[in-house]
Amino acid sequence: MARITGSDSSPRVAAELCDPLINRGTGFSADDRRTRQLEGLLPPRVESLVEQAARVLSNLRDQHNPLDKYSYLSALRDENETLFYHVVLDNLEEMLPIIYTPTVGEACTQWSRIYERPRGLYISAFAHRGRVAEVLENWPRPQASVIVVTDGGRILGLGDLGANGMGIPIGKLSLYTACAGIAPEICLPIALDVGTDNASLRNDPLYLGERQARLTGAPYDEFIEEFVSAVQTVFPETILQFEDFNNASAFRLLDRYSNTLCCFNDDVQGTGAMGLAGLYSAGRITGQGLAEQRILFVGAGEANLGFARTVVAAMQHEGLSAAQSKARCLFMDSRGLVVTSRTDLPAWKSVFAQDRAHTTDTRTVIEDFAPTAIIGASGVGARFDEDMLSAMARINHRPIVFALSNPTSKAECTAEQAFAWTQGRVVFASGSPFPPVTYETQTYSPGQGNNFYVFPGVGLGLLLAGATQVSDEMFLAAAHALADCVSAADLEQGRLFPPAAGMRDVAVAVAAAVADVAHAQGYATRQPEQDLCAAAASYMYVPHYS
Known part of the structure; x- marks a missing residue:
């Protein structure tokens, strides 16, 4: 039997329900439904954004697999961005590990299967x-x-x-x-x-x-x-x-x-600013300034090289020479210590090569170099073992350990391991989130050392200034602004970065610092605001139904 159609057999598409930027779903009012010809296409009840969010959270929390949660939120974003961002913004601590690291790593490995x-x-x-x-x-x-x-x-x-x-x-x-x-x-x-x-x-x-x-x-x-x-x-x-x-x-x-x-590489510059801010915070716990740190970088890819570049620049701002600053940064890669005798080093590694004997034994390097901090961005899970971190604890009363590799399976060590192997004295941060750790009678809540503390605020600051170029000084300013957001209470909990719930306050501080540098360096095309923090806050998109 032939299908009965009208004179025009092509279906009418309700654009309001197909465009995630304008779709409100059950949030469309009765008047909107009449004027936009949406009556009958939605259930009768009109819901508020808060009521819709409650349903989303209930459904999301019923999911137990992180990738399922990721897919659910992705589908929501593709249907109703206002609702998606309302849910995320009101629950940042819970949502960030789902929509980004560590879950995004698994999502990428499965991308062609979960694509919708x-x-x-x-x-x-x-x-x-x-x-x-x-x-x-x-x-x-x-x-x-x-x-x-x-x-x-x-x-x-x-x-x-x-x-x-x-x-x-x-x-x-x-x-x-x-x-x-x-x-x-x-x-x-x-x-x-x-x-x-x-x-x-x-x-x-x-x-x-x-x-x-x-x-x-x-x-x-x-x-x-x-x-x-x-x-x-x-x-x-x-x-x-x-x-x-x-x-x-x-x-x-x-x-x-x-x-x-106007461009930057977040893996290099964003990681550098985040890591530098973490060292500033760690120094408030250990009592050592940046120029006193001796840093062993395990992994010599973009993340750690960007970290070291930023640290060297910051140390020079504190009065050390370039040579003195680089001497305080020692690298190990997959082939061992990065030294001048090696002939396999690309240019971006060779600038940090030191005149030392080559070795592949990290424990020997720790004993010889006596680092105050060990920074892992190697992409090798469990790269830091008990022997290494115990050695760090013998050398330092408060050893600094950053296990920054993502996703969680690639972390150089867990938070629990870091505290156990240093008798609870570690100053710790990780690229992926770990649950709180109780050592003896003390509970610690080490924060996630992630670039999301830096790049969103940097982008906002560049937009605020109408910047034509991105400079290294902007990332130094971003690091200082981020470190200033860490409270004494955060440090007492073992947290080197602010709680995720305050992420927009961090972005305001970082944006104001970046915009200020853009104006000072002549890279801004917009008139400077008298109150850059207020200007950054007022620029922000707030998810709501108008």
């Missing part, structure tokens, strides 16, 4: 070369003030995930909105699909990316150049954040473009 709806832009180095600007113009929003872009080359500590890395830009931009109040409609996530050398992905029948070997050399650089030029043409006033590129590309691209457009 388009979000952001996928730009292929194979299908779109020569037409990148045309693809950018397909973005349906009129503005993109903040772009987070990845090529999937080094997703967290998980390596090359190709197009599956899209979860990272989406997650980062969710934090821009939740933590710094940057409106979701001006945020654009981009995955540059340059292929992947991950054979398991290329052979996966469900993989959604290009089944090509990863582009390298001149063809890769030419594609990136086309992309950057297209961004400057289509979105000339955007902030471009490079995210989770592999080491070789990350440093090269940062050096190439940092003086020509």
